[in-house]
Amino acid sequence: MNIIVCGSLVPDPLQTLEPITGPTGPALKNEMMLPSWLDPWAGHALYEASNLAAKNPGSKVYLVSLGPKAKLQQVMMTVAQKVPFELIALDGSAGGFTDAAETAAAIAEAISAIPGLDLNNTLIFGGWESASRGAGATMQIVGERLGITDQFEGVDSLEIQADGSLKIMERVEGGKHQISVCTAPPAVLGWATGNLPEPRNNPQVGMANMRGIMPSLQKAKPSPVTTGDIAFASVSLPSQTRTTQVVKDVPPDQIAAELVAWIRG
Amino acid sequence: MNLILLHTEADGTLSKLSLETLAATIALGAPFSVGIVGENTASAADSIATCGAGKFLTITGPEFGQARYATDAAAAEALIRAVGPDLVTTPATSRWNRVLPGVAHRIGGKVDSHVTGLVMADGKPQATRWFYRQRMEAVFSRSTRPWLLALEGGIAAAWTGAAGTANAEAVSLTVPVSRTSVIGFEAPAADQQTIRPDADLLFVTGAGWTKKQSDGLVKTAEAETLILDFLRLSRSSLGSTKSLVDLGGEGVAVLPFLSHMNQVGQTGSTPRHAKGLSTCCHGEEPHTVGWRFIGERRAISLDANCGWSRGKADILYVADAFAVMEKVNVLLGR
Ligand SMILES: Cc1cc2nc3c(=O)[nH]c(=O)nc-3n(C[C@H](O)[C@H](O)[C@H](O)COP(=O)(O)OP(=O)(O)OC[C@H]3O[C@@H](n4cnc5c(N)ncnc54)[C@H](O)[C@@H]3O)c2cc1C
Numbered sequence: 028m029n030i031i032v033c034g035s036l037v038p039d040p041l042q043t044l045e046p047i048t049g050p051t052g053p054a055l056k057n058e059m060m061l062p063s064w065l066d067p068w069a070g071h072a073l074y075e076a077s078n079l080a081a082k083n084p085g086s087k088v089y090l091v092s093l094g095p096k097a098k099l100q101q102v103m104m105t106v107a108q109k110v111p112f113e114l115i116a117l118d119g120s121a122g123g124f125t126d127a128a129e130t131a132a133a134i135a136e137a138i139s140a141i142p143g144l145d146l147n148n149t150l151i152f153g154g155w156e157s158a159s160r161g162a163g164a165t166m167q168i169v170g171e172r173l174g175i176t177d178q179f180e181g182v183d184s185l186e187i188q189a190d191g192s193l194k195i196m197e198r199v200e201g202g203k204h205q206i207s208v209c210t211a212p213p214a215v216l217g218w219a220t221g222n223l224p225e226p227r228n229n230p231q232v233g234m235a236n237m238r239g240i241m242p243s244l245q246k247a248k249p250s251p252v253t254t255g256d257i258a259f260a261s262v263s264l265p266s267q268t269r270t271t272q273v274v275k276d277v278p279p280d281q282i283a284a285e286l287v288a289w290i291r292g
Numbered sequence: 293m294n295l296i297l298l299h300t301e302a303d304g305t306l307s308k309l310s311l312e313t314l315a316a317t318i319a320l321g322a323p324f325s326v327g328i329v330g331e332n333t334a335s336a337a338d339s340i341a342t343c344g345a346g347k348f349l350t351i352t353g354p355e356f357g358q359a360r361y362a363t364d365a366a367a368a369e370a371l372i373r374a375v376g377p378d379l380v381t382t383p384a385t386s387r388w389n390r391v392l393p394g395v396a397h398r399i400g401g402k403v404d405s406h407v408t409g410l411v412m413a414d415g416k417p418q419a420t421r422w423f424y425r426q427r428m429e430a431v432f433s434r435s436t437r438p439w440l441l442a443l444e445g446g447i448a449a450a451w452t453g454a455a456g457t458a459n460a461e462a463v464s465l466t467v468p469v470s471r472t473s474v475i476g477f478e479a480p481a482a483d484q485q486t487i488r489p490d491a492d493l494l495f496v497t498g499a500g501w502t503k504k505q506s507d508g509l510v511k512t513a514e515a516e517t518l519i520l521d522f523l524r525l526s527r528s529s530l531g532s533t534k535s536l537v538d539l540g541g542e543g544v545a546v547l548p549f550l551s552h553m554n555q556v557g558q559t560g561s562t563p564r565h566a567k568g569l570s571t572c573c574h575g576e577e578p579h580t581v582g583w584r585f586i587g588e589r590r591a592i593s594l595d596a597n598c599g600w601s602r603g604k605a606d607i608l609y610v611a612d613a614f615a616v617m618e619k620v621n622v623l624l625g626r
Contacts, residue, residue, distance in 0.1 A: 037424075040558045040578040044427050053430065067559040123423040124430070127393065128402060158425045158558060162405045164393035167361075171394040177472050178361040180390045183552070196478065199386040202487025202553050203479040205359060210471040220552035220559070224538070256402060260418060260431040268603030269589070273596060275610045282592070282609045283619030286569070289590065290493060290526055290624075 028086040028212065029144060030076040032112070033134050033153035033169060034069025035094040035121040036102045038062070040158070046262040052254040053124045053262040063098050065106050068154025072218035074226055075185065076152050077110035083187065088112040091137050093130055094121035096247050103244070107236035108228035114236075114243040115141070119250035123159035124262070126255030130160075131168030133250040138173060146173060146213045150193075155181045155217035163217065170215035178215040179207065184222060293346070294322050295377035295438075297368055299387055300330030302357075306339060309383035311450035313443045314343055316410055317381045318451065320417060325349060327371035329364065331357030333460065341456030348460035349374055355467050359387040361394070362470035368395045370465045377438050379417055381410070384442040392440050401438040408444050425558045426584040445564055446585065486523060486530035486549055493528035494565040494586055495519075496556060498573025499535035500594070500613065502546055511614065516547050518617045525624035529565060531556040531582075533573050556582035571613040575599025592616055 038044060038061040045056040055061065065073070073090060080086035089112060092099055096118040103114060115137050138144070138151070151170065156163040163180060170178045181198035188194055191211055196204040198219050274282070296317045298310045306314075306328075317324055325347040328336050333350040341348075351367040368391055372380055380401070382388040389405055396403035409420030409431070418433045419441055479485060501515040523530055532554040539546040556563065558578040568586035573579065575591060575598045583589060583604070591600035592613045600608045609616065 040425075040581075041576075044424055046428050126402070128397065131393075131397075159423070161423060161425050162393075163389055164396075164403055164405055167391065167393035168397045171397045176362040176365065176394075176468070177470065178390065178394065181386060197386070197390075198553065199359070199477070201479070201489055202485060203477050205386075205474060206476050206478055207360065207472050207474045220555070256435045258433050258435070260413070260433065262423070262428055262430040264428050265584070269606050271601050271603055271605050272607045273601050273610060274607060275596060277609070277611070279611060279615035279619050282611055282616045283623055286590065286609075286616070286620050287623040289588075290528075290567070290569075 028083055029089065029149040030080055030086060031089045031091060031138055031149060031151050032069065032073045032076045033091050033151065033166065034066050034073060035092045035157070036063040036098055037066045037121070037158040039064055045264065052257070053259050054122060058122065059095065059098065063102050065102055066154055066157050066159070068156060068158070068218055068220070070225070071221040071223070072152040072154055072216070073106070073112065074110060074223045075218060075221045077112070077226070078223055079185065079187070089115055089141065091115045091117070091134055093117040093119050093133055093250055093252065095119070096244055099247070100244050103240050107240055108230065108233040109226045111232050111236060114240045116243045116247035117250040118247040119252045121159065123157070123161065124254050124259070125160070125252045126257060127160060127162050127164035128168055129252040129255055131165045131172060133252060134165070135169045135172035137248070138169070146175070149213050151175065151213065151215045153217055155219050166215055166217040173213070175213045175215050177209045177213070180217040181219045182216045182221070183219050185216060293375060293377050294320065294324040294379040294381065295327055295372060295375045296324055297327045297371060297380055297382040297388065298329070298336070299385070300328065300333055300336045304330065304332045304335050306336050307383065307385070308450050309385060309445050312445055312448050313381055313383040314340060315451040316443055316448035318344060319448055320410065320412055322379070325375050325377070327351070327375065328460070329356050329367040329371070337458035337460040339455045340451065340453070341458040342453045343451055348458040349463050350460045351463050351465055353467070358474040359390065360470055360472050360474055361391055362468045362472065365391040365394050365398070366465060366468045368392070369398050370463050372399055372438060374463050380438050380440045382440070382442050384444045388442055392442050396440045399438060401440055402434050402436040403440040404434070405442045406444055407441045408447065410441065410443065410447060422584065426562055426581040484549060487553060488527065488529040489563065491527055491529040492566045493526060494531050494563055494568040495522060495526065495528040496531040496533070496568065496570040496573055497536055497547070497550070498533045498571065499539070500572025502536065502539060505614065512546065514614065518614065518621065519547065520549065521621045522617055522624070525621055529563065530554055531563065533557070533579050534560065558582065570600060570605070571617065575604050580604050
């Protein structure tokens with residue numbers, strides 16, 4: 028089985044972000060200088076993919092990443108230590124303001140170009156949303172472009188059953204999971220958190236991965252994704268900071284009474 | 293012409309979010325039609341018969357009682373093609389969020405999800421949504437039509453009006469072949485369901501509940517009782533920090549009723565509640581971005597310099613949450 032994970036990079040969540048107007052629309056101030064991470068939900072997808080591959084000998088995990096080549100290289104140094112995969116790098120913007128449809132088109136094209144890929148033996152994984160655009164749109168469009176109409180979003184678990192069917196749990200409203208069975212691949216799965224902790228660094232895996240990662244980065248296809256037809260009227264940081272009243276040295280009884288009045292009020 | 297695309301709930305009704313989407317779209321002032329997908333759609337259409345829709349179109353059948361990509365995407369596509377709208381609005385339910393981007397691709401349209409504002413500006417629709425997981429907000433428009441928008445709650449008050457006879461037209465559709473069947477749902481037992489989207493109050497627990505306290509002891513059992521008692525007495529919804537839910541994955545004995553579904557923040561949820569109370573949580577940015585849509589905010593932390601003190605809460609009580617919540621529960625129980 029092939030498991031193709033779509034995932035790119037996002038700015039470190041602890042960084043303060045500031046929007047600026049760039050030549051092609053909104054962008055982040057010092058975008059190329061900001062430390063980046065593997066997009067968290069795509070990261071969960073990658074760890075789940077690796078876990079699934081380990082349980083199904085002969086499986087192969089690909090990571091398709093569209094991002095600025097130089098930044099991808101930095102992020103891959105860390106990601107490569109985690110789990111084995113073959114990188115397919117695409118050189119273009121990973122910014123949040125680009126149009127998901129363009130990103131999806133570039134990713135779908137890269138997947139279609141994998142030599143000898145049998146889609147009927149392939150699962151397409153990604154995060155159910157990025158931490159940049161935060162739209163939850165890319166994976167579905169990738170699926171449509173590849174002709175895959177068995178799609179799942181907000182996935183927290185995938186089990187391959189004895190008959191080869193896929194049992195999938197997706198997040199739905201009210202803290203529930205919907206359980207579906209899909210008879211066989213191909214399928215698109217946008218992962219939420221899943222069930223696996225972040226794998227520990229494994230230097231051997233890192234060395235093996237890096238042998239493929241460097242050439243992949245070198246031949247990364249330029250993929251100029253843009254904001255498409257979006258006209259941004261404004262991009263702003265939330266202005267509302269509250270005036271925090273810090274209440275100290277007040278006995279618990281009094282705080283409790285105040286809180287209960289507030290809760291009931 | 294705009295199209296409001298709705299689906300029925302398991303009981304055949306329309307959700308509050310559907311009625312909010314209806315109201316938000318009506319407020320744009322353009323003529324509109326309503327499309328409804330579901331196992332039974334007649335009573336849902338009748339319930340909004342007087343909303344002013346030019347037409348009610350439905351796709352009905354047992355296959356559409358289940359939320360599944362292939363059937364829902366085909367239904368949405370058929371309804372959009374039947375109307376030929378400029379704008380398509382849907383409530384941002386898990387069901388529409390799953391299919392809308394794919395549908396946009398099929399019909400040559402464009403899509404935006406998680407829309408938190410929709411107005412007319414210079415005669416054109418303009419949407420608001422957040423980027424970088426609630427860290428910045430953008431106002432924008434698109435030139436492509438149809439433009440599909442999944443609307444979050446809170447944009448407009450739910451539509452209210454008299455029921456009537458909608459005279460809905462059934463749109464015919466060959467049910468697409470799907471290899472997927474929905475076999476059920478998994479939810480905690482009703483009395484253990486801690487996520488309550490309709491609650492007034494979000495109650496957030498942080499890793500502090502499992503940390504060594506001033507007397508040198510870890511009091512997880514006590515924490516569990518205090519938290520569960522509070523949830524029962526206040527009927528609030530339980531949110532958590534990442535640090536606390538992650539402990540479960542690392543094999544440490546923690547609060548068994550918490551899962552990643554409770555996690556609020558950058559890689560968790562961004563729930564909507566009128567009030568939020570944070571306990572034993574440091575109020576770091578990756579957590580507090582998940583509070584973007586929480587109205588009044590209070591926090592209890594031992595640390596006077598925690599993130600909550602820096603403009604993130606209205607009131608920070610510098611106190612021991614164990615002591616305070618015990619008293620709170622006593623008062624609520626009276
Ligand atoms: C990529 C990424 C994504 C992330 N996403 C999220 C996310 O989605 N959600 C999220 O929450 N975090 C997220 N984080 C983690 C975040 O940065 C913080 O580490 C986390 O929120 C801290 O959790 P905490 O406040 O519960 O724990 P801590 O930082 O350990 O704070 C515990 C607090 O409890 C207080 N305390 C202890 N005992 C008591 C007591 N008896 N009474 C009152 N107070 C007490 C302490 O003073 C302290 O302030 C993310 C981080 C990264 C890197």
